[in-house]
Amino acid sequence: MKTLHFVHLLNDYSGSPRVLNQTITALQRHGAECTLHVGRSGHGVLDELQVRTCRFAYKRFDNRWLTLLAYAGSQVALFFSLLHQVRPGSIVLVNTMLPFGAALAARLRGAKVVYHVHETSIRPALLKAFLRRVIAGCASKVVYVSKYLQVQEGVAGVPAVTVYNGLAEGFQQQAMATPYQHLHDGRFNVLMLASLKGYKGVDEFVALATALAADSVLKFTLVLNASPQEVDAYFAGKALPQNLMLSPASSEVAKFYRKASLVLNLSHVDGWVETFGLTILEAMAFGIPTIVPPVGGPVELVSDGVEGYQIDSRNHEQLVRTVTRLSQDPQVCQALSERARRKASEFSTANFQKNIVMVFDDL
Known part of the structure; x- marks a missing residue:
């Protein structure tokens, strides 16, 4: 032994x-x-x-x-x-x-x-x-x-x-048993899970939610690997849009994936290169389309236009256009979903x- x-x-x-x-x-x-x-x-x-x-x-x-x-x-x-x-x-x-x-x-x-x-x-x-x-x-x-x-x-x-x-066995079983939904209660839910660090794209996610605040179909959920006190301190004095929900660290991340229409990873390509992207793989197992950085480990998971899209988080306008288009096109999302789930099964x-x-x- x-x-x-x-x-x-x-x-x-x-x-x-x-x-x-x-x-x-x-x-x-x-x-x-x-x-x-x-x-x-x-x-x-x-x-x-x-x-x-x-x-x-x-x-x-x-x-x-x-x-x-x-x-x-x-x-x-x-x-x-x-x-x-x-x-x-x-x-x-x-x-x-x-x-x-x-x-x-x-x-x-x-x-x-x-x-x-x-x-x-x-x-x-x-x-x-x-x-x-x-x-x-x-x-x-x-x-x-x-x-x-x-x-x-x-x-x-x-x-x-x-x-x-x-992926953990129990998690993978939950993911496989959950059908992908384009809308949840009539809303297209854009999800990001990240550490509470600027280089993880937290501010870019808030800016994206703010830019799309007038679209009543869109909802944004940001799950942060931090305590409630740390989340409150980070956003103190910052204006947050009504379409954005913040959540502190949770041991039960599957509940967020079940309600997600799209998952983003907005890590800075010039400050924090993702070496793999476990949250990306988790999202793909649930059949959720993703938007990932165009460098590092994520490109080994997501081919541009196949399981999702590769977009630099600094390209705000392209993010806005892509999120808007996906929220209006369930057929494209379903096709991305099927390919994402198939790719995730390899892991x-x-x-x-x-x-x-x-x-x-x-x-």
């Missing part, structure tokens, strides 16, 4: 912890002895796991320098924690580039290190360069979530493999589990 340690910085409802949840579940079913090491602050999908859990100090602040300081301190704590717990011959999976303390400790203890890389947009650049050096010096293998990311972030001399994210739980288990079988 293999002994595996999984390390993640911040537990929330975003893509990387959701994929880690699936990874741990797959390897537990395969008979591995698993321990999760996760930052103490935050609640999310990792709370759902039945796994031995060790927590280390970590807290995010509104001030980026305080967050950077807390991050550095967390890695010192993580390093010493794993130094005492990891044994030679065990395997440490570092989820995202950030928890470098775990990789250093594992290397010193003679354990094998596997990185699961989800991101490319890390600031400051000096930190990213340092993290890549740690990967080069410590990793036995790197798993990337898309071909784009493997090409963009490949580390010379370190074996690499692309394992596309899959099954079974395929993900098989591929992620093979990564560790080969070590």
Whole structure:
């Protein structure tokens, strides 16, 4: 039986912890002895796991320098924690580039290190360069979530493999059982799920809703990976249109997809390149047409005009025209829906589990 340690910085409802949840579940079913090491602050999908859990100090602040300081301190704590717990011959999976303390400790203890890389947009650049050096010096293998990311972030001399994210089995079953509807209670509902960050296109989504406020058929729903207090603080003093509904983080995202006519991802192509786009895949599983950025991992999911459209979030007028046209054309939406659902079926739980288990079988 293999002994595996999984390390993640911040537990929330975003893509990387959701994929880690699936990874741990797959390897537990395969008979591995698993321990999760996760930052103490935050609640999310990792709370759902039945796994031995060790927590280390970590807290995010509104001030980026305080967050950077807390991050550095967390890695010192993580390093010493794993130094005492990891044994030679065990395997440490570092989820995202950030928890470098775990990789250093594992290397010193003679354990094998596997990185699961989800991101490319890390600031400051000096930190990213340092993290890549740690990967080069410590990793036995790197798993990337898309071909784009493997090409963009490949580390010379370190074996690499692309394992596309899959959908949780229960989620996929819900999605398959839900027929696509062009209108919900007479409204064309445009949905976006995102972290509460400017580079995720939050302001562009609000601007789109504002521009289309006069169209009584259109409704906009913005689900943010943040607390109610954080949502209130971000939008304090900002004028919001009546056709826009805001929602804080939710563990039950399927309820939003069931009522969606169109799903958007408006991440900035020059500030945050999406490396995969799990919410895009989730929407496609429900048969929902999507609008995605024209760069990065999303283009491996959505071909322009096939399962949805590729539009730069800076192209406000094209977004307005496309959303308006789709709201008036149920036939086009239905055709996009059928192709989206067919494409999403390629990213099954079974395929993900098989591929992620093979990564560790080969070590």
